[in-house]
Amino acid sequence: MEKRNDIPYGPQGDPAAFSRDGRFDGSDFSTDASYDAHLVPSDTLDGLDAPYYPDACAPDAQASGGAPDAQAYARARYGAAVKGAKRKRAAKRSPLWTAVSVLAALVLVVCLGILAVIGYGYWHGTKVYDDIAQQAFPEKQLDALAASTIDWDALLAQNPDTVGWIYMPGTSIDYPIVQGETDEEYLKKDFAGNTGGLVHKGAIFLSSGNDSSMADQNNVIYGHNMNDDTMFAHILQMADQQAFDAARTFYVFTPTRNYRCTTYALDVVDATQTSLLQFSFADQSALNAYMTSRVEESVPTAPLDIDLNGVSKLFTLITCGDDYASTRAVLFGAVVESAVPENAPAA
Structure with missing residues (x-):
C-alpha cells in the first residue's frame, strides 16, 4: 500500500x-x-x-x-x-475414528433392518388370522346362539388340529382354537403352520390335558400376550376394572356345541401355580367352592352375579402377565348358555 x-x-x-x-x-x-x-x-x-x-x-x-x-x-x-x-x-482424523464411524453406521443399518423385520412379522401374523376369520367366521349371529356357524371344513382343511373358535366382542379376540400334542407345540407355530421370523404369535390352543371336544368341566385355553394387542393381550388389560366390566361376555364355538360365557374373575398369578388347572371336580359343591375362591382372589371387583348351582361348565383363558417369564393373567368364565349349532354334523 x-x-x-x-x-x-x-x-x-x-x-x-x-x-x-x-x-x-x-x-x-x-x-x-x-x-x-x-x-x-x-x-x-x-x-x-x-x-x-x-x-x-x-x-x-x-x-x-x-x-x-x-x-x-x-x-x-x-x-x-x-x-x-x-x-x-x-x-488429522485417525483411522480409528473412521472405523468407529463406519461401525456406527453399520449398527444403525442393522437395527433399522431388525425393526423392519419385526414390524413385518407383526403385520403378517395379524393378516394370517384376519384372512382365516374372514373365510371361516365372517358373520357373527350372536342373538341366536345356534345360528352362529363356523366353516369347520375350511378350518380343518388348513389345520387338522382345529377344535374350536373363540370370540370376545369389543376386543381383538376372534381366533380358531387348536390342540397340539403338547402345550409347547403352538407357542411359536401359528394356525397356518408358520414358525419363522423374529415374531411368534403362535396360536390360541386348548390345553393338551383337556378333551379335544371340550367336554370337560373346566377347559383351559392359552394364547400369547402380544405387544400389538392381538391374540390374548386383552386378557391382561382386563385387570383394569373398566376393561373387565366392558367385556363380561365371550363365546366358544365347537363343531357340536356353542357356548356363551360370563367372566366372573381375573387373577394374576405366579407362572408355577398349577392349582388353578383343574379340569374336573368331584361334585357341584367342589365346583362352587372353586368359583367362589376365584372371585375372592380376583384383581378387579367381580361380584358373583350368576347362579353357582346353575353352572356346570367353565372356560379358563390364560396369557402372560407383564413379567412374561414369571406371571400369568387368568380369566375365568362360566357357561351360562349353550346350543347345538345349525351346521352340527348329524349324530
Whole structure:
C-alpha cells in the first residue's frame, strides 16, 4: 500500500478527533502490515453506526470507490480461518475414528433392518388370522346362539388340529382354537403352520390335558400376550376394572356345541401355580367352592352375579402377565348358555 499522508483519518482530517470518537487510535496505516495489526476483532463490531476505519484504508477502497461493509469483511476473514482449521482437523482424523464411524453406521443399518423385520412379522401374523376369520367366521349371529356357524371344513382343511373358535366382542379376540400334542407345540407355530421370523404369535390352543371336544368341566385355553394387542393381550388389560366390566361376555364355538360365557374373575398369578388347572371336580359343591375362591382372589371387583348351582361348565383363558417369564393373567368364565349349532354334523 502506498503511503498517503493526505488521508483524513477522522472528522475534519484530525486523527486526534477520530481517536476521541473512540473508534480509531490515530495510527498511521502506511503499510498493509500496520493496517492488519490495527483491525479490531469482529465480535466488537456489533452495534457500531459508523465506518470502523477510514475509507481509503480498506483494501478495496480504491477499486470500489467507496467504503466496504467492515463487519462483513472481518467476519469473512474469520470464517475463512475457521474453515481452514476444520479442514486441518478433518485431515488429522485417525483411522480409528473412521472405523468407529463406519461401525456406527453399520449398527444403525442393522437395527433399522431388525425393526423392519419385526414390524413385518407383526403385520403378517395379524393378516394370517384376519384372512382365516374372514373365510371361516365372517358373520357373527350372536342373538341366536345356534345360528352362529363356523366353516369347520375350511378350518380343518388348513389345520387338522382345529377344535374350536373363540370370540370376545369389543376386543381383538376372534381366533380358531387348536390342540397340539403338547402345550409347547403352538407357542411359536401359528394356525397356518408358520414358525419363522423374529415374531411368534403362535396360536390360541386348548390345553393338551383337556378333551379335544371340550367336554370337560373346566377347559383351559392359552394364547400369547402380544405387544400389538392381538391374540390374548386383552386378557391382561382386563385387570383394569373398566376393561373387565366392558367385556363380561365371550363365546366358544365347537363343531357340536356353542357356548356363551360370563367372566366372573381375573387373577394374576405366579407362572408355577398349577392349582388353578383343574379340569374336573368331584361334585357341584367342589365346583362352587372353586368359583367362589376365584372371585375372592380376583384383581378387579367381580361380584358373583350368576347362579353357582346353575353352572356346570367353565372356560379358563390364560396369557402372560407383564413379567412374561414369571406371571400369568387368568380369566375365568362360566357357561351360562349353550346350543347345538345349525351346521352340527348329524349324530
